[in-house]
Amino acid sequence: xxxxxxxxxxxxxxxxxYFDELEEDKMIKSLTLQECERLQSYxxxxxxxxxxxxxxxxxxxxxxxxxxxxxxxxxxxxxANISISHTRxxxxxxxxxxxxxxIDLEYPSSRILKLAHKFISEREADLIELTDYNTLTxxxxxxxxxxxxxxxxxxxxxxxxxxxxxxxxTLLGKIYHQGKTMSTSLTCSLHDGLILVTNTxxxxx
Numbered sequence: 001x002x003x004x005x006x007x008x009x010x011x012x013x014x015x016x017x018y019f020d021e022l023e024e025d026k027m028i029k030s031l032t033l034q035e036c037e038r039l040q041s042y043x044x045x046x047x048x049x050x051x052x053x054x055x056x057x058x059x060x061x062x063x064x065x066x067x068x069x070x071x072x073x074x075x076x077x078x079x080a081n082i083s084i085s086h087t088r089x090x091x092x093x094x095x096x097x098x099x100x101x102x103i104d105l106e107y108p109s110s111r112i113l114k115l116a117h118k119f120i121s122e123r124e125a126d127l128i129e130l131t132d133y134n135t136l137t138x139x140x141x142x143x144x145x146x147x148x149x150x151x152x153x154x155x156x157x158x159x160x161x162x163x164x165x166x167x168x169x170t171l172l173g174k175i176y177h178q179g180k181t182m183s184t185s186l187t188c189s190l191h192d193g194l195i196l197v198t199n200t201x202x203x204x205x
Contacts, residue, residue, distance in 0.1 A: 001019065001020055001021060002017050002018070002019045002022070002053060002056070002057075003017070003018045003019075004016065004017050004018075004057065004060070004061065005017075005018075005191065006061070007189070007191070007196075009187050009189075009198060009200045010200045010201070011096055011097070011098055011099075012094055012095070012096045012101055012198055012199070012200060013094070013095045013096070014092060014093070014094055014095075014103065014196065014198060015057055015058075015061040015062065015092070015093045015095065016090065016091070016092050016191065016194075016196075017053050017056075017057040017090065017091045017092075018089060018090050018192070019049065019053050019089060019090070019091070020089060022049055022052060022053070024048070024049070024052060027052045027055075027056055028052070030055070030056070030059065031052075031055060032066050034066070034068075035055055035066065038051070039051055039052070050086040050091060053091045054067075054084055054086070054091050054093065055067070057091055057093055058082075058093060061093070061095075062082075062093070062095055064077060064078070064079075064080070065077050065078040065079075067082070067084075070151070072151060072153055074148065074151060079097075080095060080096070080097050081095070081096045081097070081098075081099060081100045081101050082094060082095050082096075082101065083101045083102045083103045083145075083148050083149075083198075084103070085103045085104045085105040085144075086105070087105045087106055087107060087194070088107060090105055090194055092105045092196060094198045098202075099201075099202035099203075100149055100151075100202065100203060101149070101198060101199055102144075102145035102146065102147075102148035102149040102198065102199055103145060103148070103196070103197070103198045104140075104141040104142075104144035104145045104148070104196075104197050104198075105141070105194055105195070105196050106137050106140065106141050106194070106195050107137075107193060107194055107195070108133055108134045108137045108193075108195060109133065109137070110133050112133050112136045112137055112140060113130075113131065113133055113136065115140075116130055116136050118157065118158065119139070119140060119143055119157035119158050119161075120136070120139065120158065121158050121159065121162065123162075124139065124162070124163065127165075134195070137195050138171075138188050138195055138197065139163050141188070141195055141196070141197035142163045142171050142173055142186050142188065142197045143157050143161040143163060143173075144197075145173070145186060145197045145198060145199060146161045146163075146173045146174075146175055146184075146186075147161065149173075149175070149184065149199060149203050150175045150177065150182070150203075152175075152177055155175070155177065159176070160175060160176045160177060161173070161174070161175060161176075162174040162175075162176070163186075166185075168188075169187060169188050169189060170185065170186070170187060170188070171185075171186040171187075171188060171197075172184075172185060172186070173185075173186045173199070175203075175205075180205060181205050182203050182204065182205035183203070183204060183205055184199045184200075184201050184202065184203045184204065185199065185200050185201045186198065186199050186200070187199075187200045
């Protein structure tokens with residue numbers, strides 16, 4: 001069973017799908033040859049489900065040319081901009097006809113407390129409560145979104161990606177690379193317990 005939702009943030013559309021059991025055989029029939037080959041490369045049953053739901057959601061909600069991938073592994077389609085995120089039982093696709101988009105989804109969990117030292121800078125640590133795993137998850141999602149927007153492999157989440165809270169739902173994201181600073185406005189929302197972050201403006205700089 002799949003439940004879908006549409007969220008709009010300025011010109012960015014977010015298509016969400018929550019899923020559990022799937023009719024995989026029926027969904028596979030709608031894939032292209034290239035998509036079937038990619039599906040076969042996944043050994044994890046959960047990863048196969050995510051792939052099938054992503055392709056189904058894209059065709060149902062957006063349609064158009066099939067999803068392909070850049071050299072760095074980022075999803076792309078002709079004449080538009082998309083970004084994809086998966087988490088436990090959920091898939092999200094960000095779509096914007098005008099500018100590049102990123103998206104990340106996560107369910108808040110105390111497990112992130114053990115990872116905070118890997119992506120929270122000293123400046124950020126001074127501004128937040130490091131035991132607040134909801135805030136930590138927001139920052140993690142924001143930095144994942146920035147990483148996808150940058151399209152630069154190997155960026156250091158702690159040193160090259162920065163997040164500043166404007167309020168509880170709006171963040172300023174910055175990317176530092178080779179002496180340049182790029183920035184964008186990010187929006188953070190909560191949907192059925194799922195934290196979702198995407199950019200509402202183009203990346204500039």
